[in-house]
Every structure is written in C-alpha cells, then in structure tokens.
Amino acid sequence: MNAPAYNFAYLDEQTKRMIRRAILKAIAIPGYQVPFASREMPMPYGWGTGGVQVTAAILGPQDVLKVIDQGSDDTTNAISIRKFFGKTAGVATTTATNDATVIQTRHRIPEAPLHGGQILVYQVPIPEPLRFLEPRETETRRMHALGEYGLMHVKLYEDIARFGHIATSYAYPVKVNARYVMDPSPTPKFDNPKMDNCPALQLFGAGREKRIYAIPPHTSVVSLDFEDHPFTRYRFDAPCALCGAGDSYLDEIVTDDKGGRMFVCSDTDYCEGRQSAGHRGSESAVPHKERAHG
Amino acid sequence: MYVAVKGGERAIENAHRLLAHERRGDRDVPEVSLAQISEQLSLGVDRVMTEGSLYDRELAALAIKQARGDMIEAIFLVRAFRATLPRFGATESVDTGAMQVRRRISSTFKDIPGGQILGPTFDYTHRLLDPQLAEGFAPEQPMTGEASMAATPRVTDILGRDGLIEPSPEAEADSIVGDLTREPLSFPADRDLRLQNLARADEGFLLALGYSSQRGYGRNHPFTGEIRFGEVEVEFMAEDAGFAVPLGAITLTECQMVNQFKGSATEAPCFTRGYGLAFGQSERKTMSMALVDRSLRARELGEEVVAPAQDEEFVMSHSDNVQATGFVEHLKLPHYVDFQSELGLLRKLRKEFAEAAEVPLMQEAAE
Numbered sequence: 065m066n067a068p069a070y071n072f073a074y075l076d077e078q079t080k081r082m083i084r085r086a087i088l089k090a091i092a093i094p095g096y097q098v099p100f101a102s103r104e105m106p107m108p109y110g111w112g113t114g115g116v117q118v119t120a121a122i123l124g125p126q127d128v129l130k131v132i133d134q135g136s137d138d139t140t141n142a143i144s145i146r147k148f149f150g151k152t153a154g155v156a157t158t159t160a161t162n163d164a165t166v167i168q169t170r171h172r173i174p175e176a177p178l179h180g181g182q183i184l185v186y187q188v189p190i191p192e193p194l195r196f197l198e199p200r201e202t203e204t205r206r207m208h209a210l211g212e213y214g215l216m217h218v219k220l221y222e223d224i225a226r227f228g229h230i231a232t233s234y235a236y237p238v239k240v241n242a243r244y245v246m247d248p249s250p251t252p253k254f255d256n257p258k259m260d261n262c263p264a265l266q267l268f269g270a271g272r273e274k275r276i277y278a279i280p281p282h283t284s285v286v287s288l289d290f291e292d293h294p295f296t297r298y299r300f301d302a303p304c305a306l307c308g309a310g311d312s313y314l315d316e317i318v319t320d321d322k323g324g325r326m327f328v329c330s331d332t333d334y335c336e337g338r339q340s341a342g343h344r345g346s347e348s349a350v351p352h353k354e355r356a357h358g
Numbered sequence: 359m360y361v362a363v364k365g366g367e368r369a370i371e372n373a374h375r376l377l378a379h380e381r382r383g384d385r386d387v388p389e390v391s392l393a394q395i396s397e398q399l400s401l402g403v404d405r406v407m408t409e410g411s412l413y414d415r416e417l418a419a420l421a422i423k424q425a426r427g428d429m430i431e432a433i434f435l436v437r438a439f440r441a442t443l444p445r446f447g448a449t450e451s452v453d454t455g456a457m458q459v460r461r462r463i464s465s466t467f468k469d470i471p472g473g474q475i476l477g478p479t480f481d482y483t484h485r486l487l488d489p490q491l492a493e494g495f496a497p498e499q500p501m502t503g504e505a506s507m508a509a510t511p512r513v514t515d516i517l518g519r520d521g522l523i524e525p526s527p528e529a530e531a532d533s534i535v536g537d538l539t540r541e542p543l544s545f546p547a548d549r550d551l552r553l554q555n556l557a558r559a560d561e562g563f564l565l566a567l568g569y570s571s572q573r574g575y576g577r578n579h580p581f582t583g584e585i586r587f588g589e590v591e592v593e594f595m596a597e598d599a600g601f602a603v604p605l606g607a608i609t610l611t612e613c614q615m616v617n618q619f620k621g622s623a624t625e626a627p628c629f630t631r632g633y634g635l636a637f638g639q640s641e642r643k644t645m646s647m648a649l650v651d652r653s654l655r656a657r658e659l660g661e662e663v664v665a666p667a668q669d670e671e672f673v674m675s676h677s678d679n680v681q682a683t684g685f686v687e688h689l690k691l692p693h694y695v696d697f698q699s700e701l702g703l704l705r706k707l708r709k710e711f712a713e714a715a716e717v718p719l720m721q722e723a724a725e
Contacts, residue, residue, distance in 0.1 A: 076444070099542035099544065100542055101539070101540050101541050102542070104437040104440070104441040105438065105441070108688070109685055110684040110687065110688025110691070111684065111688060113684075134694055140370055142366075143367045143370060170691075171695045171696060200671055201544075201675075202545050227707055228707070228710060229703070231703060233696070233700050234695070234696040234700070235696075250696050252698070252699040253699065254699070272681045274543070298699060298702045299702075300698070300702060313695070314698070315694060315695070316694075316698050316701065
C-alpha cells in the first residue's frame with residue numbers, strides 16, 4: 065500500500081511556493097481576490113481549509129501559533145487546527161494574543177491590539193462581497209475591475225428603507241485602500257474598525273472558493289455607509305459577567321429555560337487575562353482549565 | 359456561578375475513540391477485509407476511485423471501510439491523499455478503441471462490427487430480493503466462449519467515416535491538458551476542464567442534471583451511440599528511453615452520446631457528441647456525464663443557454679460533492695458570534711417596531 069509521508073506543515077514545498085506567490089500578489093493589491101490552486105486538505109471544506117493553507121505556507125519553525133474560533137482558543141475546531149499544526153509542523157502554540165506570531169481565526173479579531181510583525185490569518189467561506197447580489201463569478205470580477213459598486217450601495221440603501229438600519233450585522237463590507245470592496249469574512253461588524261490601519265498583516269484564505277486576499281499593515285479599511293447613516297458597531301450593552309470588561313464583544317449564554325441570560329467575553333484569552341489581573345464580573349469564578357495546550 | 363465551557367480537546371479524543379468503536383460494530387461479527395470490499399462491493403470502489411480521481415482499488419476499499427460505507431466521506435479521504443502526491447507527468451491518451459471489451463452496447467444500431475456484448479449488467483435482472491444471497495451462495499461459473507479477434511471499432515467512428523457526426527476535436531500535439539486540481543478554475547472553461555470537472559462530479563448531481571435535460575430543461579435529443587466497459591493500456595512517454603512505456607491496464611467505462619444535429623448555411627448538418635468516461639464499471643455516471651457534457655457545449659454550438667444543465671458556472675461550481683458537503687455541513691460548526699450580532703440587530707428592529715406601534719398617531723402627526 066502507498067503509505068503516506070508528509071512535509072513540514074503538511075503541504076509540499078511546491079504547493080507552498082504557489083500559495084506564497086498568491087499571498088505576495090494579494091499584498092501588492094490590497095483587497096483584491098487572487099485565485100489560487102487550493103488543495104484538498106485533510107479537513108473538510110468549510111472547516112477553514114483556506115486559512116489552514118495560508119498558515120501552512122507562511123509558518124516557519126520559529127513561529128508561535130494561536131488558533132481561535134468564535135474568539136475562543138477552546139472551541140473544538142480551534143483545538144483541532146492547533147493540534148494539526150502542532151503535529152505536522154511541531155511549532156510552539158499559545159493562547160496569548162500578544163505572544164503569537166501567527167494567529168489563525170474564524171469569525172473574530174482578538175480584542176487585544178495586534179502589533180507589527182504579527183500575521184492574522186482569516187478563514188473565509190465566501191470571499192466575494194458581491195456574491196449575494198450577483199451569483200456569477202464572471203460578472204463580479206468585472207464589477208471589481210471597473211470599481212462598479214453601486215449595487216452594494218443600493219442593497220445597503222434598501223436595508224435602510226425597509227428596516228431603518230443597514231441590516232448587515234456580520235461580514236459587513238469594507239473598502240480597502242480606497243479601491244476594492246472586500247468581505248472581512250463573517251466577523252461581527254463590531255470588529256471592522258480593528259482592521260483599519262492595523263500594524264499586523266492580515267491574510268484571508270478561502271479554500272473551497274480558491275481565493276486569497278490581504279490587507280497589508282497600516283492600510284485604510286473603511287466600512288461602507290452613508291453620511292446620514294454612518295457605520296455603527298454593535299455590542300450588547302453590559303459588562304462581561306466574568307471579567308467586567310465594558311469594551312469587549314460578548315457571547316450570550318442561555319443559563320436556564322426561563323429567560324435567564326448572561327453575557328461573557330467572546331475572546332477567552334482577553335477575558336482570562338483580565339481576570340488574572342484582578343478584574344471581576346458579577347458571575348466571576350476561577351476559570352476552569354482542563355489541561356494546558358501542548 | 360458560571361464556569362465557561364471547556365474541554366474540547368478531550369471531547370475530540372473521546373469522540374474519535376467512540377467513532378472507531380462504532381465503525382467496528384459488533385466485535386463478534388468478523389471484520390470486513392479490503393479484499394472483500396474490493397471484490398464484492400466493487401461498484402462502490404469504482405465510484406470512489408472515479409470521484410476521488412485516483413485509480414487505486416486497495417486505497418479506495420480502505421477509504422470505504424474507514425468511512426463506514428459513506429461514499430462521499432470515502433471520496434474525500436481519497437482526494438485528500440491524492441492532493442499530496444507528486445506529479446510525474448501525464449500519460450499518453452488512452453485508446454478506448456483498442457479496449458479489451460467486457461461489455462459493449464449500442465442503442466443506435468441493431469448490430470455493429472465486433473457485436474453487441476451484454477456482459478455483467480443489472481439491466482435485465484428482475485429486481486426481486488434474492489434470499490439465496492443472504493449467506494453461503496456459490497454462483498454458477500459463467501459461460502465462456504472462444505475469444506473473438508474481431509476489432510470493436512467505436513460506433514461514433516463508424517458514423518464519423520460518413521461525416522454523419524461531428525469529428526472529435528483533436529488536441530494539438532504539444533498542448534498541455536488542463537488540470538483544475540493544480541490551476542484555479544476560471545470561466546468560461548474549456549472542454550478539457552469541463553470534462554475533468556464532470557469526471558470528478560457527484561454521480562447523483564450529474565444524474566439529476568442529465569435527467570432534467572431529458573425532461574425538457576435544455577433538451578438535446580440523445581441516443582446512446584455506445585457504452586463500452588473493459589481494460590485499456592496506459593502508456594507513459596519516458597523521455598530517457600525516448601518511447602512510450604506501458605504502465606499497466608486500467609478498467610474504464612466510456613459512453614458516447616449521439617445528439618441532435620446542427621448545421622448552417624455553410625456546414626452540412628451532422629450529429630453532435632456528448633462524452634462520458636469513468637474508472638471501473640460506472641454506467642450511470644458516464645451516461646449522465648455525457649448528457650451534461652453535451653448540454654454544457656451549448657455556448658460552443660451556438661445554442662441559447664436557458665437551463666441549469668447548460669450553465670457551466672452553475673454546473674461546475676456545484677458538482678463537486680466534497681466541496682458541497684463541506685460547505686453544507688460546516689453549518690454545524692459554531693456560529694454564535696455572528697448569531698449574537700444578528701440577535702442584537704433583530705432585537706433592536708423589534709423594539710423600534712413595538713415603539714412605533716404603540717404611538718401610531720404621534721408618528722403620523724410628526725410626518
């Protein structure tokens with residue numbers, strides 16, 4: 065039988081070079097979606113195969129990797145991806161945002177500000193911000209080429225006409241470097257301002273759709289809006305029940321079947337950091353750790 | 359007091375362990391061997407090889423065993439392995455005209471040179487459950503006869519000699535065959551890439567699309583010119599040796615559909631082609647593939663694109679079951695951050711609605 069043998073960080077070097085070329089092109093044209101020959105990865109499409117390929121292509125033996133899903137290091141898929149790279153690349157892993165050189169994320173940007181030299185890798189399901197307005201790739205590529213974004217503004221305007229607000233609460237479209245309209249991946253719009261003028265490099269990988277795009281450090285990222293309906297962030301108006309933070313994005317936890325709710329930080333590293341610094345919320349408890357991550 | 363949910367790592371390990379246990383089933387029942395799967399569930403193995411794009415019966419059987427018989431999961435396992443394999447090059451085109459035919463039928467001519475050969479087929483079985491098969495059944499030895507030396511030319515070649523069917527396009531000698539697993543796909547796509555996509559495509563998806571074309575969504579009047587199933591030689595051009603070296607034989611099914619004719623003021627009318635090819639014995643797959651291939655040629659043949667089966671972006675973007683199952687099933691991953699954002703927006707809209715409903719007169723007065 066053909067027994068398999070795998071390279072550092074799983075992908076073969078030829079594939080990594082192909083992906084790195086796509087990444088370099090993406091950095092050179094901020095917000096532009098670069099097609100790449102996405103490989104079948106050993107986890108399903110939809111589980112972060114684009115992010116995993118980008119991470120595999122940029123990871124070096126000295127890197128320190130953090131993986132989050134929904135802001136948490138402990139969600140099952142974050143654990144699974146962290147273990148994958150722990151096993152195939154043997155790199156150090158961490159849950160501390162500040163200590164990581166590469167952070168792969170699904171659906172959140174960490175609360176702690178990122179710094180220069182860090183790379184944030186986003187997992188992207190549908191890279192095309194115009195896809196739900198125009199299903200054809202041939203059409204949307206043309207619209208990007210011509211900077212023809214009127215359709216998107218009409219959509220946002222129709223939201224306001226119907227609901228009184230722009231009814232997009234996540235994957236909220238942005239304009240990068242005053243040129244390309246880009247999908248920030250399904251992060252809550254709360255996170256959008258963190259992308260603007262960020263000192264870290266932001267890379268986006270969409271495996272199934274075979275696209276890579278990027279925001280270089282210190283690039284302008286503007287959420288689309290109107291003068292009379294400016295972009296607003298949404299955050300449930302309460303402090304975190306565990307660490308008392310009043311500025312973090314919150315998960316809603318259903319505590320009983322009688323309408324009981326509590327709100328806690330979605331970014332577990334941020335929350336634990338604050339708790340160990342002595343901050344307390346209404347429901348504070350010593351955070352339970354099952355085991356340290358390898 | 360609230361304790362945040364943790365423990366995903368141990369949960370994953372335990373889930374994998376439980377999965378392995380369930381896969382094995384009742385341990386008093388003998389374990390199924392790869393040879394048993396390969397020999398006795400051979401059409402399943404053929405499908406996994408075809409849609410997995412890897413001709414290896416043993417690995418396909420292993421994938422089926424590992425996937426507990428879930429075919430798409432097995433195809434995914436084979437694909438993920440295939441993605442890591444180095445590429446040495448492309449073989450010479452296989453000559454299906456020189457196939458060692460095990461089955462070969464045409465629905466367009468009563469008799470054809472080389473004859474109609476029914477071979478192993480479900481076609482004329484009565485679908486009555488056979489209790490004999492439940493256990494210990496030894497089937498009779500098959501009938502044998504003198505092997506015929508007669509050539510079995512392709513039916514479409516016979517039609518082609520009289521110009522009744524369009525010629526198969528010849529590839530330019532030095533042109534490289536496209537590979538959508540190595541180069542990102544862009545539209546419009548050429549026929550080589552379309553055929554590769556269809557060969558890897560989900561059998562059920564192609565079956566439904568082909569069926570829809572028969573029922574009038576982009577009708578193209580198909581006849582089964584020929585289906586042939588058997589072994590062909592695979593040869594690889596060895597640069598060092600300077601000649602093509604035989605690598606071995608593979609089992610293929612080929613379907614050539616003969617479709618409605620076209621013609622113009624300058625060209626005499628002739629039939630058009632739809633083509634299907636798959637590993638092993640995969641007749642439903644190759645017939646569906648041939649129907650959809652012909653449908654996707656609408657643009658090339660100057661037909662109006664009106665039906666899903668004719669729309670190459672629609673077909674090619676949704677035909678891959680590994681991609682499709684991934685994106686559908688990823689909905690079970692956590693989405694609570696986005697859901698929370700939607701909840702917030704919905705609560706706000708409902709609050710505003712309630713406020714507006716309570717004071718309707720004032721709002722009218724204000725306007």
